[in-house]
Amino acid sequence: MKLDNLTIESAHRGLIKKEFSAVELVKFYLNKIKKENKEINDFLEITEKLALEQAEKVDDKISRREKIKPIEGIPMAIKDNILVEGYKCTAGSKILENYIAPYDATVIKKLKEAGAIIIGKTNLDEFAMGSSTENSAFGVVKNPIDKTRVPGGSSGGSAAAVAANHCLAALGSDTGGSVRQPASFCGVVGFKPSYGMVSRFGLIAMASSLDQIGTIAKNVEDAKLIFDIIRGKDEMDSTTVANPKSQILNSKQTRNLRIGIPKEYFSEGINLEVKEKIEKAIRGFEKIGAKIKEVSLPYTDYALAVYYILMPAEVSANLARYDSIKYGLQEKGKNLLDQYLKTRAKGFGDEPTRRIMLGTYVLSAGYRDAYYRKAQKVRAIIKKEFEDAFNPPSGEAGKIDLIMTPTAPTPAFKINEKKDPLSMYLSDIYTTPASLAGLPAISIPVGKVGGLPIGLQIIGPQFYDDFVFDVAQIFGQLSK
Amino acid sequence: MISKKQVPRISSEQVEHIAKLARIELTEKEKGKFSNELSAILDYIDKLNQVNTKNTESIQQITGLNSVMRKDESKHPPIGEAGKLLDGAPDKKDNYFKVPKIFE
Numbered sequence: 001m002k003l004d005n006l007t008i009e010s011a012h013r014g015l016i017k018k019e020f021s022a023v024e025l026v027k028f029y030l031n032k033i034k035k036e037n038k039e040i041n042d043f044l045e046i047t048e049k050l051a052l053e054q055a056e057k058v059d060d061k062i063s064r065r066e067k068i069k070p071i072e073g074i075p076m077a078i079k080d081n082i083l084v085e086g087y088k089c090t091a092g093s094k095i096l097e098n099y100i101a102p103y104d105a106t107v108i109k110k111l112k113e114a115g116a117i118i119i120g121k122t123n124l125d126e127f128a129m130g131s132s133t134e135n136s137a138f139g140v141v142k143n144p145i146d147k148t149r150v151p152g153g154s155s156g157g158s159a160a161a162v163a164a165n166h167c168l169a170a171l172g173s174d175t176g177g178s179v180r181q182p183a184s185f186c187g188v189v190g191f192k193p194s195y196g197m198v199s200r201f202g203l204i205a206m207a208s209s210l211d212q213i214g215t216i217a218k219n220v221e222d223a224k225l226i227f228d229i230i231r232g233k234d235e236m237d238s239t240t241v242a243n244p245k246s247q248i249l250n251s252k253q254t255r256n257l258r259i260g261i262p263k264e265y266f267s268e269g270i271n272l273e274v275k276e277k278i279e280k281a282i283r284g285f286e287k288i289g290a291k292i293k294e295v296s297l298p299y300t301d302y303a304l305a306v307y308y309i310l311m312p313a314e315v316s317a318n319l320a321r322y323d324s325i326k327y328g329l330q331e332k333g334k335n336l337l338d339q340y341l342k343t344r345a346k347g348f349g350d351e352p353t354r355r356i357m358l359g360t361y362v363l364s365a366g367y368r369d370a371y372y373r374k375a376q377k378v379r380a381i382i383k384k385e386f387e388d389a390f391n392p393p394s395g396e397a398g399k400i401d402l403i404m405t406p407t408a409p410t411p412a413f414k415i416n417e418k419k420d421p422l423s424m425y426l427s428d429i430y431t432t433p434a435s436l437a438g439l440p441a442i443s444i445p446v447g448k449v450g451g452l453p454i455g456l457q458i459i460g461p462q463f464y465d466d467f468v469f470d471v472a473q474i475f476g477q478l479s480k
Numbered sequence: 481m482i483s484k485k486q487v488p489r490i491s492s493e494q495v496e497h498i499a500k501l502a503r504i505e506l507t508e509k510e511k512g513k514f515s516n517e518l519s520a521i522l523d524y525i526d527k528l529n530q531v532n533t534k535n536t537e538s539i540q541q542i543t544g545l546n547s548v549m550r551k552d553e554s555k556h557p558p559i560g561e562a563g564k565l566l567d568g569a570p571d572k573k574d575n576y577f578k579v580p581k582i583f584e
Contacts, residue, residue: 099568100568102564102567102568195542195543196543196545209542235550238548238549239543239545241544302528302530302531305524305525305526305527306528308524308525309525309528316502320503323503325571325577326565326569327570328568330571332580333580335580335581335582336581336582341503341505344503344504345504345505353510354514354517357498357499357504357518358518361490361498361518364501374531377531377533377538377539378528378533378536379539380536380537381531381533381536421517421520422521425521438542438543462542462543
């Protein structure tokens with residue numbers, strides 16, 4: 001019985017052929033986590049009781065010779081900003097240290113119905129704010145590939161858990177790159193759906209016009225399998241879209257794929273070896289007849305500035321709910337105002353405080369038009385720029401099917417390397433544009449630089465999520 | 481990249497004002513730190529002034545959905561029943577949240 005190198009597909013086969021039971025599979029991962037979590041710190045809580053109960057049910061089904069679904073009995077890890085009923089959900093913050101989720105998030109409900117096993121809750125930057133998982137109130141997560149380095153963030157715990165083989169797949173959340181960038185740093189696959197594809201009901205809100213739940217897995221097929229289960233309209237999240245046109249790649253397109261390479265993603269600030277490796281990976285698509293075309297998306301350069309206005313503005317509103325009354329930490333004060341001030345000072349770490357303050361400032365009297373409204377306008381321009389690249393107004397000539405870029409300008413950096421906030425923010429420079437435009441984007445591992453994994457980002461037109469997966473799968477086949 | 485200017489763009493007094501609006505108590509040391517950090521971030525954000533947005537409408541949503549409503553009716557069984565929600569409250573009495581006095 002070899003459980004070291006399973007994917008969802010091979011684990012499913014193993015369960016059906018009775019090479020191992022679901023309980024054995026769960027116990028294998030539980031033991032591995034218990035042994036290695038002290039060092040990597042990717043899990044905040046192991047949901048052992050739930051996992052074993054779920055596994056026993058799957059084994060019962062198998063022993064009754066009932067058919068099991070593709071992810072039935074598959075152990076998964078869940079970022080600790082997604083509610084799993086009856087278990088703590090801390091969002092990596094002291095202010096929610098003892099908060100117990102009163103219900104299941106829609107994605108959890110769907111996973112449970114599909115038979116997936118929830119094995120634990122993963123560490124994250126506090127309220128998903130960060131790019132390295134150094135901002136967790138419960139300790140830094142280490143990159144399993146090189147433990148002196150960060151796993152990326154904010155879904156660093158989920159990406160590390162998949163990379164360390166502590167589970168078969170994981171959920172993360174991506175607001176400006178928080179699934180894709182850690183996937184790139186840990187050498188796994190990370191997918192951010194189009195905005196509106198997956199319900200956020202039960203996801204602790206950070207910046208609601210950007211937040212999406214994404215999947216992290218060992219290969220593209222597994223990431224797709226999980227996405228297909230969690231996607232769809234949910235009346236509890238009114239931003240979800242009903243049956244968006246689902247485009248898949250047909251064989252004609254496969255032969256004539258037009259890939260756009262935006263030069264802005266390969267200029268200033270990029271590690272030269274990353275640049276070379278990514279360019280080489282993209283050229284690999286020429287083998288199947290793809291046309292590669294350099295394009296220009298000049299407003300890319302403003303995406304991060306737009307992001308660091310809109311996101312904190314939304315953060316300042318969303319985090320106003322931590323008022324010491326309804327749930328979470330309470331620090332007694334001499335009156336209500338004093339209680340707010342003391343609770344929020346003690347409960348929030350540096351990064352949420354910084355972003356709440358920045359958001360409060362850009363929305364405050366006299367500054368709203370100069371910052372918030374301006375950023376909303378530039379966001380419209382960025383979205384239009386992507387639309388025009390995919391569908392140029394002048395006709396077919398310059399049309400591209402998708403865009404390929406590096407996921408991040410560098411491989412994983414050292415723990416404590418980026419000390420000032422702005423230099424940390426710059427590590428999201430290639431992932432924020434797709435977030436602002438609401439586009440689907442995936443990071444797939446394409447090799448190593450100096451022993452550290454790097455990721456290729458594939459960005460598709462809005463709601464072409466299936467198309468992005470199809471192209472990512474082709475890459476997997478090409479590199480075999 | 482922290483701003484090295486003599487007078488930071490956001491003074492400690494302004495930081496104090498923003499923190500009060502955001503309902504977060506800061507120490508003197510934190511006020512100085514945030515004054516430098518927020519100033520550096522705002523200097524970076526300033527690059528948006530290079531973009532001409534005179535004829536651009538500000539974006540309100542990115543999916544084409546507008547003012548989505550659902551029926552105002554209770555769910556059976558309710559999502560997160562009252563008892564479970566109240567269990568999370570740090571201070572309560574009977575079936576109520578307990579709030580400190582607002583007026584002296």
